[in-house]
Amino acid sequence: MQLRLGPLKPVPLFFVAIMSAVAVQGAYFASRLTPPSKPEEWFPNNHMWVGISQFLGSTYYSADFEQYAETYFVWGLGEMDFGTFNEYKPDDHPATVRYDASFDLSTRAAQQAFLDTCQQLRTLRCDLPGCKGGQSSYVMQSGRSHAVSCVLEDFQRWLNATQSMSALPQGAAFVPLMERFRNEASPRDYAELPAIVAAHYHNIVGIVNGRLQHVAIKVRSNMLKMEPYGTGEKVRTLAQDFAQGLIPSMPASMKSLKVASQQFADFDLGQELVSGLFSGMAIAGPLTFVVLLLSTRNIVLALYAVISVASIVVCVLGFCKSAMDYDLGVGEAIAGIIVIGYSVDYVVHFAHTYCEAASEGHKTREARAIFTIENMGSTVFAGALTTAGSGVFMFFCLLTFFTKMALLICMTIFFSFLFSLCLFMGLCFLIGPENDFGNICCCLGTGNQVIAPAESAKDVLP
Incomplete structure (x- = not known):
């Protein structure tokens, strides 16, 4: 990350460019998600319910x-x-x-x-x-x-x-x-x-x-x-x-x-899921920005974080279309909401540590970014492993809803780790705020109130 070619920083620039391209393709495929054009299948082909349905259909005939x-x-x-x-x-x-x-x-x-x-x-x-x-x-x-x-x-x-x-x-x-x-x-x-x-x-x-x-x-x-x-x-x-x-x-x-019609009433479920997905995103997006702004007290970092979170969401939904050819069904609509919660976690850790680096005497963007990765990188990586590991167990479920949710959770963790480390931290290396730039406390005239690190035990214990 510290390699330079004159004024350029090729390594973070490369990661930011690559992740931006990934986000663009994710947004493209996410925009192509449509409501299901065929009935959703909730059981695998080897499930006993499928066998019962086939038996009833082939043994007890009913009019077409x-x-x-x-x-x-x-x-x-x-x-x-x-x-x-x-x-x-x-x-x-x-x-x-x-x-x-x-x-x-x-x-x-x-x-x-x-x-x-x-x-x-x-x-x-x-x-x-x-x-x-x-x-x-x-x-x-x-x-x-x-x-x-x-x-x-x-x-x-x-x-x-x-x-x-x-x-x-x-x-x-x-x-x-x-x-x-x-x-x-x-x-x-x-x-x-x-x-x-x-x-x-x-x-x-x-x-x-x-x-x-x-x-x-x-x-x-x-x-x-x-x-x-x-x-x-x-x-x-x-x-x-x-x-x-x-x-x-x-x-x-x-x-x-x-x-x-009974079927017309059932369509309301699909309609509410789709509208709930977009209304949930419309609510969660601004709230995410507010939470990040309050936790970092830096509008620039909050903006970078929201861009990263939005990229994670569209990439997960885009993966559903490009790689899995899913429709915008029940699982995808639910995942679209919970993805935002998973996406914010790692970005918040990096953003908070980046701000905390100022109280440790790091003023330049490179020093603060290095401090962030050294002190929080392993923690975020371990968190990604444990969270993704908890979702792996659902791959062994029979109902396709749970296997689909396992895939979506694991892909969310994967993209969250990737974008928080490569896009968010890449932006911090390239154009991250230095000194008091973007600090809302300074902008509001309340002084340089950086987020202080936790006090050590020897400072608080007698």
């Missing part, structure tokens, strides 16, 4: 359409009431449903809007990667029939067969007949494709205290139940945009149209 998600287009539901909800005891204090007081399906305009929605769902196109089946439609088809459970169409068939009525009832006569239909009719007799989309009338027609509170259209979509967030979220957006586009043309009693 059972692999595809069902979607509900619902009217009559308002927002959830969380007034008495206790998130720590959800069973004791559950949230309650608020119904839309303006919902009314007994008018001709409302009934026509409902039937029109059924027809438009049959022609809704979906050319997204998340729509499988090769049909380019949102709703699954079988021949000329569509997997749409349109309860009003089934109600019309029931009325024609049992009540000799060709038109839907309106006004006060609507709810009593609808309730009879819900209790007596069998979907097998009146639904369009009852085998593909099971129309449970008690579930999609909600009559509470003699009033129709909610009703739904149930469809079997061309999106797989196991569709990952990366491709499935776009299908959810398509369905939500479709519903929102219908609302302006609907009568006032039908403005509460919403889209619901």
Whole structure:
């Protein structure tokens, strides 16, 4: 590190240049991380759960359409009431449903809007990667029939067969007949494709205290139940945009149209993990700078340290993409947060010792950097070995989540040690602060208050 070629310091300059290039490539590959485009695998191929799944799939057959998600287009539901909800005891204090007081399906305009929605769902196109089946439609088809459970169409068939009525009832006569239909009719007799989309009338027609509170259209979509967030979220957006586009043309009693699906709710997990990753970084980044600034009391060192920490984070995430071809899944999102904590540790040790060198009489950057490496280098190296060693044990786990976390922890420690020693200390050798330069105490006019070293035992003991 002390080798000079005139005014140049080739060794630290070489390390800083190399680590800067590594950070740039890490940032490039980290930017290419995307949400999963295929279901995440949590078990290795030799795990018994994989064998059980293969056995069940090859021994007990089920229809192909059972692999595809069902979607509900619902009217009559308002927002959830969380007034008495206790998130720590959800069973004791559950949230309650608020119904839309303006919902009314007994008018001709409302009934026509409902039937029109059924027809438009049959022609809704979906050319997204998340729509499988090769049909380019949102709703699954079988021949000329569509997997749409349109309860009003089934109600019309029931009325024609049992009540000799060709038109839907309106006004006060609507709810009593609808309730009879819900209790007596069998979907097998009146639904369009009852085998593909099971129309449970008690579930999609909600009559509470003699009033129709909610009703739904149930469809079997061309999106797989196991569709990952990366491709499935776009299908959810398509369905939500479709519903929102219908609302302006609907009568006032039908403005509460919403889209619901168990798979759509699961996508919120992926969305929150991705947003949590970036919001966590946005919070941890400034806090890291503040902690480093308070611990070193030198704004220049704090800046160098934050650059090193940011480089470590992007290199670990970039490694996930470049070397392992991971997606931005659960493990990567969690690792992206904990990486910051691991990354700060070694940089803080070096930065603090660099400041402490001033109280030992070292004023130049070279002397302070040498003092730092001589007194803290072995400690940081030992810490890296023990921390990485603790993560090695997870490589022997069966669940892929733990083996992935072991890899991410070890790579975080590796990059943390590398960047703290080569980039951070290289910057300190090249352009590290000398004397009182960058000292916030001096800048604030409170005097030269360097961080004093710990007192020796003979100074404090009698």
